[in-house]
Amino acid sequence: MPRELTQNRIQKIWIPSRDDKPSIPRKPVGGPHLANPPTVIVMVGLPARGKTYISRKLTRYLNWIGIPTKVFNVGEYRREAVKHYSSYDFFKSDNEDAFKIRQQCALAALRDVKIYLTEEEGQVAVFDATNTTRERRDMILDFGAENGFKVFFIESVCDDPNVIACNILEVKISCPDYQDCNKTDAMEDFMKRIECYRLNYQPLDPDQYDRNMSFIKVIDVGRRFLVNRIQDHIQSRIVYYLMNIHVQPRSIYLCRHGESQDNRQGRLGGDSGLSTQGQKFAVALANVVKEQNLKGLKVWTSQLRRSIQTAEALNVPYEQWKALNEIDAGVCEEMTYEEVRERFPEEFILRDQDKYYYRYPSGESYQDLVQRVEPVIMELERHENALVICHQAVMRCLLAYFLDKSADEMPYLKCPLHTVLKLTPMAYGCKVESIFLDVEAVNTHRDRPEEVKRGPSTLIRRNSVTPLTSPEPNKKSRMEGLDESIREMSPVPFTLCSTSHTTLTLSTQNLKKCPIECHETPQLCL
Amino acid sequence: MSLVKNSSEQCGNNRPRELTQNPLKKIWVPSCKNGLPRSTKQRKVCMTNCPTLIVTVGLPARGKTYISKKLTRYLNWIDVPTKEFNVGQYRRECVKIYKSFEFFRPDNEEGLKIRKQCALAALNDVRQYLTDEGGQVAVFDATNTTRERRETIFRFAEQNGFKVFFVESVCEDPDVIAENIVQVKLGSPDYTHCNTEEAVADFMKRIKCYENSYEPLDEELDRELSFIKIIDVGRRYLVNRVQDHIQSRIVYYLMNIHITPRSIYLCRHGESDLNVRGRIGGDSGLSARGKEFAKSLGQFIQSQNICDLKVWTSQMKRTIQTAEGVGVPYEQWKALNEIDAGVCEELMYEEIQQKYPQEFALRDQDKYRYRYPKGESYEDLVQRLEPVIMELERQENVLVICHQAVMRCLLAYFLDKPAEELPYLKCSLHTVLKLTPVAYGCKVESVCLKVEAVNTHRERPTNVDVSRLAEEALLTVPNHQ
Secondary structure: OOOOEEEOOOOOOEEEEEOOEEOOOOOOOOOOOOOOOOEEEEEEOOOOOOHHHHHHHHHHHHHHOOOOEEEEEHHHHHHHHOOOOOOHHHHOOOOHHHHHHHHHHHHHHHHHHHHHHHOOOOOEEEEEOOOOOHHHHHHHHHHHHHHOOEEEEEEEEOOOHHHHHHHHHHHHOOOHHHOOOOHHHHHHHHHHHHHHHHOOOOOOOOOOOOOOOOEEEEEOOOOEEEEEOOOOHHHHHHHHHHHHOOOOOOOEEEEEOOOEHHHHOOEOOOOOOEOHHHHHHHHHHHHHHHHHOOOOOEEEEOOOHHHHHHHHOOOOOEEEOHHHOOOOOHHHOOOEHHHHHHHOHHHHHHHHHOOOOOOOOOOOOHHHHHHHHHHHHHHHHHOOOEEEEEOHHHHHHHHHHHHOOOOOOHHHOOOOOOEEEEEEEEOOEEEEEEEEOOOOOOOOOOOOOOOOOOOOOOOOOOOOOOOOOOOOOOOOOOOOOOOOOOOOOOOOOOOOOOHHHHHOOOOOOOOOOOOOEOOOOOOOOO | OEEEOOOOOOOOOOOOOOEEEOOOOOOEEEEOOOOOEOOOOOEOOOOOOOOEEEEEEOOOOOOHHHHHHHHHHHHHHOOOOEEEEEHHHHHHHHOOOOOOHHHHOOOOHHHHHHHHHHHHHHHHHHHHHHHOOOOOEEEEEOOOOOHHHHHHHHHHHHHHOOEEEEEEEEOOOHHHHHHHHHHHHOOOHHHOOOOHHHHHHHHHHHHHHHHOOOOOOOOOOOOOOOEEEEEOOOOEEEEEOOOOHHHHHHHHHHHHOOOOOOOEEEEEOOOEHHHHOOEOOOOOOEOHHHHHHHHHHHHHHHHHOOOOOEEEEOOOHHHHHHHHHHOOOOEEOHHHOOOOOHHHOOOEHHHHHHHOHHHHHHHHHOOOOOOOOOOOOHHHHHHHHHHHHHHHHHOOOEEEEEOHHHHHHHHHHHHOOOOOOHHHOOOOOOEEEEEEEEOOEEEEEEEEOOOOOOOOOOOOOOOOOOOOOHHHHHOOOOOOO
16 A cells, blocks of 8 residues: 655655654655765875875765765874874884884774764765785775675875975975974975885786776876776766866855845845846956956856846856756745745744755755755866856855865855855865955845754755765774873864854955965874 | 857946846846847857867777767767767778678778778768867767877867867677677678678677787877776776866766666656646646556566666655555655746646747747746756766666656657657656667667556647747647546
């Protein structure tokens, strides 16, 4: 007997009901179940080959598209175990004590991987270490087989001395290991460290030893790829992503259209034109763009009038993307918040209860937006300098991707009118500069209401589009079997991008630019 | 995404140009001085700045033509004008009757001359297609097994401002090769006069002719070229120097397709309450007959005894109810939702004619590109469905329970139907289409589950002019309550 269906009130998803109560659907909705069983991604490569860069970026992407992912960096475990790094001698292959410690760190990390994937609802774990020997990789494969995890290797191979030197300067010299050294000494020591690994390095061998493994070999920072035995959808997506990212310096500018007539009336959605202030903003934006003097700037707009009008003022070619259209407010389109509250009081409350999952009747949710906007992200990764003129909800989605914000935070990110955010990739994260163009505009931001109680857990949390912040890496304060006693250490601050950028409030002062806010990560190394 | 290229001609002062909304596609474009939309040359999808020449490489029976045709079909479906140029075809036109593999012997000078001429003729047509006929991608399908031949092609492309991307297929598995020969070579015009054994023997000798001079793409020697090497039917790939978006998409597509036998079942939800009343869109539930269909569908699926079937629905009630009736686990995709009819949601065609006669006429003029006010077009649908197609390529046996416009888009992809035909493909209620890939195409079996339903198919009326009378517009509206 076919089951009755009821429509979940927040997400507007039809699910089979039991005893008149909307139940939790057993299958994830919104798209295919992407990563089942859990996957362990294993990085492979000599030091300074970009493994941690790839680990963190990939993790950020997977979390944003809703696949719970976490990085396990073995170097972190080593720094916990061995409080003070003395020199590259630690990594010499004949240093038996050190070898034992390093082995135990790897095992501790794998233990945590297992917990994450089996008890903490993780779907992908990224095991970030050199993993340069077959012996180590075989151990990981056994671990995967024992626990029913799929294993996918990502090897980074690069012998360009310039790239390596650059990496060392960017992320190694300032690493905690070298805080007491000067640059030259640090560089020298690190080069010797690399040599320690090189002696025993057994690259993945697609022809013989590793021909049945699933892996991608990234050669020379993406010039070439060797892809072997992709098993499933998530591995295919990972490969596609890795083939689209690059490390060329560039900046991404995000802003909203100029103030629109609907904005002035406090109306949602619609397709109105710019107000007078909005037109002024467009002109000011043109000046900023000219000033920045960007080579090969790509300008993208949505297909809504206000965004295109803004681009028109720039006098440069631009591309229209339907995918950048503002969130569809369905039956609430063109209403003011007051009108919504009056005509759809229940909807109004539900939205505040769970703004990320909430779907307007006959409209969209932030969750839908993320899925819609994903090809834009992929294309942004491919390009270099880009300016995206979009809308409040859309900009929040994009920003959440770049700044690693969770689904919870995304709908409340501050994206005021007439403010341009300049994002520049740096080290393992993103530098954010906020450029406020001195043109007044209304404020369209609604904060999370204080008095709202969170809805009961009839909502689907773990499904295909639920951005999560990349979780903090594990800190083991106790390593079993080690002779040294371990002192408690306060956790190393690990913010990819702190929340201070969200305090970009509308300023009516005569400021052309706000002070630059740097959000860098503490450097990681093995 | 579409590109609006601003010409260098601007207004006298620096005021932003006026925008008007193209009435068909509802796209805002800068208008000319007299307020009409400027006829900007809108490129459908801005993926490349210059045309791309895809060059296949590989011994015979390695799947080059299979890949060429499939890739061409995919690119055309996502609106990138693509055409394949199969040199073998040119050769067959030139040499009317194929005698034997001797034609391909490397010491057969006459043969070599003819084959070279054919390649050049094909390249000539490529140039015409990409330069004069608005093509964006040309697939040059031939063995191209020598470096010399590839250099010729590369130089040709450079001269004409085309980007080059090589797709090489390498395979030494004798079973795969034998299967290929059976599937597509035996039925080739070359072998109409042979029996199976003769044909196979001759073809194996043909392959031998190429083997000695075969110079595969090499990681070192060809490191400056852009290419993908497909090894053992997708077990492994080597990808070198992807230059741009279109090449990246091509690589992604090639890495997702497979040749494992399987079937894809497409059908619509069971008849809905709104269907019965002749209304479009909405989110109504199934009618009594629709529920019956769901049950029949369940029985049909059982009878097919399908191994490991995945079932997908949209997020609209009627498809989910249908899946519930089948009684198997299913996944909901928002991307499979019916086309959004915007302001026309839940109206009857008669009401649309009454309230929006101009819109109604525009839709009949260009049903593929026409976007409902505050809604979508078929063109938008295709973009929305692309991830579904990609996942269908990855999967094996799948049943997709969707909607009329959506099913038309999916069908057009599998059956290589152009944009003009797509919106008029017949996708009746209560009928299941079983698609099975075979040789270079797709076998279609239509299974009508014997449960009655209304007809929802509206043919294009003869008069599509805005000035037409209501009766002329409503001539082809199917009957309803």
